[in-house]
Amino acid sequence: MMKQMFKLTMGLGVMVLAAQTVSAQGQNCAPRPAVLERLAEKYGETRQSIGLAAQGSVVEVFASHDTGSWTITVTMPNGLTCLVASGQSFETLAEALPAKGNDA
Numbered sequence: 001m002m003k004q005m006f007k008l009t010m011g012l013g014v015m016v017l018a019a020q021t022v023s024a025q026g027q028n029c030a031p032r033p034a035v036l037e038r039l040a041e042k043y044g045e046t047r048q049s050i051g052l053a054a055q056g057s058v059v060e061v062f063a064s065h066d067t068g069s070w071t072i073t074v075t076m077p078n079g080l081t082c083l084v085a086s087g088q089s090f091e092t093l094a095e096a097l098p099a100k101g102n103d104a
Contacts, residue, residue, distance in 0.1 A: 029082040032075055043069050048092065063090040 039045040045062035048070075053059045056077040063070040070090040075081040 028084075029080050032079050032081040035073060035081040035083070039071055043067070043071070045069060045071055048090075059084075065090070065092075 039062050043062075044064040044066055046064070047060055048063045049061045051059050053074065058075045060073050060075070061070060062073065068089050069086070070088070071086040072084045073081050074084055
C-alpha cells in the first residue's frame with residue numbers, strides 16, 4: 001500500500017512541477033493539433049486523463065495500452081502544447097482511498 005501511495009504522490013508531484021516549469025521547455029512545444037497527431041501516429045497514444053492546472057493550462061496524460069508508452073503534456077490557453085515527460089510501462093489504476101482513520 002505504501003508503494004502505491006508513493007507512486008501516486010510522485011505522479012502528482014511531477015504533474016505540479018510540470019505545470020510550473022513548462023515555460024522553460026519551449027523547445028518541446030508545438031501547436032496542439034500537431035502534438036496530438038504525432039502522439040497518435042508515431043506512438044499510438046490516446047488521452048487517458050485530463051486536469052486543469054495553474055493559469056488556465058490543461059495537463060493531459062496520453063498513453064498506448066499496446067506498447068505501454070506514455071506522455072504528459074501541458075496546453076496553454078493560447079493553444080501551445082508542451083511535452084513535459086514521457087516513459088514506458090503505463091498502467092491504468094483505479095484505486096480507492098483508504099478508510100478514514102486508517103493510517104495505512
